[in-house]
Amino acid sequence: MAGAQRESVVVVGAGIGGLAAAVPLAARGLAVTVVEAADAPGGKIRRLSCGLGTAAVGVDAGPTVFTLRHVFDQLFEDAGSSLEAAVRLAPATLLARHAWPDGSRLDLFADLDQSADAVGRFAGAAEARAFCAFMAEAGRIHRTLDRSFLRRQKTSPLGLSLRLGAGRLGDLFALRPYTSLMRALAGHFRDPRLVQLFGRYATYAGSNPWRAPATLMLIAHVEAAGVWIVDGGMSALAAAVEALARRHGVAFRYGTAVTAVETARGRVRGVRLGSGERLEATHVVFNGDPAALAEGLLGADVRAAVRAIPRRARSLSALTLCLHAEARGFPLAHHNVFFSADYAREFADLAAGRLPHDPTVYICAQDRGAFGRAEGSEGGGPERCLAIINAPADGDRGRPSPEEVNRCLETVFPALAAQGLSFAIPPGSLRVTSPADFAARFPGSGGAIYGRASHGWAASFLRPGARTRIPGLYLAGGGAHPGAGVPMAALSGRLAAEALLKDRASMPRFRRVATPGGTWMPSPPTAASASPSSPSSAASSRPTTTGPAGPTPRTTLPSTSPSTESAPAGR
Incomplete structure (x- = not known):
């Protein structure tokens, strides 16, 4: 049947950029559906389960530093709500604790x-x-x-x-x-x-x-x-923005992969799901790595939407370690950095496509600070920690190999012990995510976490903006302007919504509907798949072993091998 249709938006991906786009669009009366391959919101903000059985806990495995709070204050206020009413926040008085191999330490403060x-x-x-x-x-x-x-x-x-x-x-x-x-x-x-x-x-x-x-x-x-500590971690922030979107009528479809964005007469007409189902839409906001579009992972119709990103222009990836373990010896703050002895060599290794021989290690002790145990305190039993090590973005080439990952672990734990920090890690309480895992979870990225690297004077102008070459298709997320990081991703979502709302005034308000409910009949799916499985949930990943890390001084590693994530893809 034919008739008037309410303008509809499909947001591909429930990362912070996609959520921040969905809220103002729904608040302005558009019908918004967020389609996400994972089973929870957040994108790179996600949790992994560490530990066995009833001893397992969820550890935030993505971004940990919350700055530019005003970006989220404005997002909530514009939608008739309040960030303070949605999550508990406390300002961090100690920004970060820094340590060097020579034993020197420096704290920076708000x-x-x-x-x-x-x-x-x-x-x-x-x-x-x-x-x-x-x-x-x-x-x-x-x-x-x-x-x-x-x-x-x-x-x-x-x-x-x-x-x-x-x-x-x-x-x-x-x-x-x-x-x-x-x-x-x-x-x-x-x-x-x-x-x-x-x-x-x-x-x-x-x-x-x-x-x-x-x-x-x-x-x-x-x-x-201002750095803020979020009660419940960054996952609580993503959940709060999702709840705000739901209050404005946004529909969420989790565990659902988008395999193609389709066009008709030169503009977006909807998306195709992995099941073959099609969702009609007058606008699509893509909250994934823009490279996925250029590589044809979202179908031939939108391959020309953005310029391809050369492999050499990719940002860094990471090797991340989620721990639920007892930390000993070093007075951990919420945010900690353990520097390498030779910074130049560390980046020379990365440029050569290798995990650093002697990496700098960032550790977020998630149970320390305003909503947990005191910073710098000893004892208290196991605590949740996330360690992040810079890595080259060669995940789509299978690098680093499990053997390379193990060699890195065999270096990292003794290096931390030499600076006074050791861990007693129970079996099953170490989860490793490699660049290959990131490459699989975020199609087109190759494992790069931040989109295009900020190298050279023009880098900031080379990131794609909210608008693409395909009318009706917009970008949100850390790979788009203004750049990487949680507040920047949120700004990108607001900019995508702003561009869409401005552009819609020049498009027809009535379209023919092929079937009631705004859904077309399924057609055979193509081989291209942008997100065949879940990107951001521990429950969706099947652990595989990488081999034992081996004994390390002053550190008790698990009796079983540390697990790396399987390769489900998505946003």
Whole structure:
């Protein structure tokens, strides 16, 4: 039958970008359906089960640092709700604890003066002054880009210049896009440990600090402006945004793979599911890696929607270790970084496609802080920890192999023990996710977690924007503008919704409906499959063994082999 049809949107993927797009679209009266291959919201925000039987606990296995809270405050407020009413948050007074192989340690705090005092005690008064100058420059860069670039639709260098205006062209050059982050830091600090510490911020965007622009100094300002601890972890944040979407009528279909986005007369008409079912839609928001479109993983109709991302332009991947274990010896904070002895070699290994010989290890002790045990305390039994190690994005080539992963584990635990941290890990309480797992879970990514790497002055302008070359198809997520990270992904979703709402005014409001309910008859599925299974749930992954990690000093490893995830794909 034919007749008037309410405009409908299918959001492919329930990551933060997809959720942040769904909320304002539904609040404006559109019929929104979110289709997700996993059985829970969050995308890269997910939980893995660690432990056996009744002793098993869920450990957050994705992003752990929550900044730019105002992005989510605005998302909830615009939808008639409140973030504070949805999740419990507490400001982190201690931003991160940093440690080096020589035994030195440095804490950074939310209070800038307290951090400056700590830097002074760590490296001297001159370095404390340098720290203050560095933070002032980081703040200026963020203020320049916040409303002109990060919160607005993608633009070109010329477009950014026009947004800033002729009177602020000096601010544009002050972004230091042609200077590498490490070179800029060497101009600020004499102590190589401080250069290493602040150079690490490039990895927040999956980038090499020797190749990333000094513009990324703004991340230091973002952290200092506020890091928040979420009661229940980042998974609780994803659940809260999903609940907000449901209150506005968004429908969710979990455990459902989208194999193709289809078009008619040059614009989007809907999506095809793995079952062969088709969902009609006047608009589609794709919350996956944009490379999946360019590689044809969502069908031939939308292969030209975005430019392909060269393999060499991929951001870093990661080797992640989820633990439920007793930590001993080191006074863990919520966020901790254990630096390698040779940072340059670490990134040379990554550039060569190898797991680092001596990696830097980030550890989030998820039960520490405002809603758990005291930071720095000893005892208390097993606790949930996530360790993240940078890795090359060669997961689609099967790298690193299980043998390489085991060799890395055999290096990492003794290195941590040498810095004072050891773990007693019960059987079944170590879960490993490799770049190959990420590549399978996020099709087209090759395991890259952050989309395109931020290398070179033009990198930020090369990310695809909300609009694609296919009318009616929009992008949201860390692979799209404005970039990687939980708040950036949320901003991308809002920008996708903004672009869609603006564009819909120029399209016909009535379309023919092939069958009641807005569903076409199934047709034979194609071989292309963007998300054949679940991307973000521990329950959906079938563990496989990678082999024993072997004995390590001061650390009790599981008596069984650490498990790596199987290869279900999705977003």
